[in-house]
Amino acid sequence: MTSGSNPVAKAFNLSLKTPALGDNRSPEKRLRDALAQKLQGERPLLPLDLARRLPEILPKAGYNVQATVTAGPCGWRLARCLPANESAPVLGMAVDLGSTSVVFYLVDLETGKTLASLSKENPQRQHGEDILDRIIFAQRGGLTTLQSEVINLFNASAKELCSAQGVSPTDIVFMSVAGNTTMCHFLLALDPSHICKEPYIPAVNRFDPLRPDEIGLEINPAATIYVLPNVGSYFGGDLIAGILASRMAEREEISMLVDVGTNAEVVLGNKDWMVACAGAAGPALEGGILSCGMRAQPGAIERVRISPSDLSVEVKTIGDEPPKGLCGSGIIDLLAAMFEAGLVDQTGKLMTDRDPSRMRKIDHEWAYVVVPESETAHGKPIYISQSDIKNLIRSKGAMYTILNVVIQSVGITFDDIDNFFVAGAFGNYIDPAKAITIGMLPEIPLDKFKPLGNSAGMGAVRVLLEKDCMNKMDEICEKITYLEMNVRGDFMNQLTGALFLPHTDLSRFPGVAKRLRLS
Structure with a gap:
């Protein structure tokens, strides 16, 4: 375990006393008594499914078991009980649930080490890049579709990450999810319709811990799902997570x-x-609404330098691949470089006579060509137009x-x-x-x-x-x-x-x- 950490799940190897006439405690009490000694006297909650199986598990294990508990607002809760010789990893999964991409982190809760991570495109994008388009889709009967798409992604990603590490999704006993307010409403199939209209009220600010079967997650059936709280319609758990990170x-x-x-x-x-x-x-800062804007991925221009003396242009792309477009950092670099070189004035107007070799009319308006078509990956010029600059x-x-x-x-x-x-x-x-x-x-x-x-x-x-x-x-x-x-x-x-x-x-x-x- 990493120094000073106090994880949300802990596993204990226990050797329980076997039942006898002088000790006729139930399997449940026998296990909880032993765990209380490990948890400063706290007796963990016991899911009904595990309570049903304990009378079979304990004798078969010779009363030597690995018991895993997870934390929650009501204290510790038993998530798993296995024979000691079949002990399994204690894993957690952290999820950054973004509207464009979803990032998964598989974490060993016994060592504190992040074993692997995985980034996937959010499948809900097919219903609209803008989150308001997805809210409209949800209002027209698409809410369960939005939920099932992201749940399917969660399940597939958990399997992919676990398979690569030689473990099972059932070893995941705790999942934390950080997302903006609307994305978390989609995840839980909560009505998002009031998020985007006055007085901008979410259906829920703070989510109680969930069980996997409540939303269809295929991990440990007794795992805890914790969705980070939001403060308002446009202030979600992703920003609360950012406060924690900083x-x-x-x-x-x-x-x-x-x-x-x-x-x-x-x-x-x-x-x-x-x-x-x-x-x-x-x-515009993400590159999403500009003529040659794109997400930060290989081939995106991330750095631009323009010489104030001879106006020569140097660009650097992500992965050093042939240029495909401009991502957010490249767009900011470009506008700053153009301003410093006198290619735009303080209002943002293009100074078309400053470098005629790169100024041209594209779609009936002036544009500045950053990379000519002969040097791009797709054979088209990468440029910034007057409208782009205004945006x-x-x-x-x-x-x-x-x-x-x-x-x-x-x-x-x-x-x-x-x-x-x-x-x-x-x-x-x-x-x-x-x-x-x-x-x-x-x-x-x-x-x-x-x-x-x-x-x-x-x-x-x-x-x-x-x-x-x-x-x-x-x-x-x-x-x-x-x-x-x-x-x-x-x-x-x-x-x-x-x-x-x-x-x-x-x-x-x-x-x-x-x-x-x-x-």
């Missing part, structure tokens, strides 16, 4: 956590208080405005932030200096920016390894004040000023203004 709720200093996906989700605070919000800032500036402006509204809501400034956590694949690849150049992130010292990686997955794994996290999450939910951007008039007022590079108020970006000689 440990910002356990720190004295003030931290800000930003997760850019379909929405931009933001948390500000420390161990005593937290404010949070979410808003639509992500699609990107709206997205980056919304991102900055969300951050600023949250900061102002508690009466502090960006200078008061000690840690700026950037989550997700976006956080892994983004260059904060470039995001500052275009006015997407605040101008603070670069060493304050800390990439988190897959914070939802990291938080879900932490739940498996530290059972106290379940209580911590309840405390986190209670201390969060959620700001609803949809009803805040100051958001739209401030957004107008952020629709420039980097901003209309250059005092917010003095370093950028000085470096680029802006006025």
